[in-house]
Amino acid sequence: MNFNEYPDREFLYLQLANRIASELGDFLRREGRATLCVPGGTTPGPVFDTLSGVDLDWANVTVFLNDERWVPEDHARSNTRLLKRRLLTGRAAAATYIPIHSDNGTPEEALEHLAEGLEPHLPISVLLLGMGVDMHTASLFPGADRLEEGLSDKAPLLLPMRAEGAGEPRITLTARPLKQAISTHLLITGPDKREALHRAEKLTPMEAPIRAFLADTTVHWAE
């Protein structure tokens, strides 16, 4: 893993947004299209704020989430809500958004339909991951009911996931499509997450799911 430490969070958010925009621009110039996959949670909002205003050919960018909490879209914990309010706005409103959530039914019921929507947009060009202090990433939580399946190289694209630390049922991209991303960045802030990341390096992916991604990831951290 390549670890980048920034002097403060503001600088980190700006630099990371510019780095992602530049990589998307490279994909757009080379291939005419690009796919961006992003986390939810409390950390990435300021990166989205900058990214959404960048002058890119957003009409040829596809955007989707790493994972979603199975709550209604207007719920304060909805990752989709965050994405729509902070990223898919301004210039980035022209991007194509692929949902991994439905306000109806269970994750199990929606799974097949949602996976069909994602399939044509793989592999991911630029993947941004987040991480919790429990070392989960996406909704691959330590101790989750389907973690082993979610980390398997033969996993389907999406899986429902339930875990004690997760709060609500989840749906998540599995490790297979996430690991196939062409460029991967991990955004973390604060001393607890830095310490958790260093702990994860000595653990297995079943103990610390973020471990499955560290080999090819550029980490961006500020206190």
Ligand SMILES: O=C1O[C@H](COP(=O)(O)O)[C@@H](O)[C@H](O)[C@H]1O
């Ligand atoms: O539950 C989630 O947590 C992680 C980390 O979130 P944060 O609030 O600590 O930044 C996030 O990456 C994931 O997408 C989200 O569903």
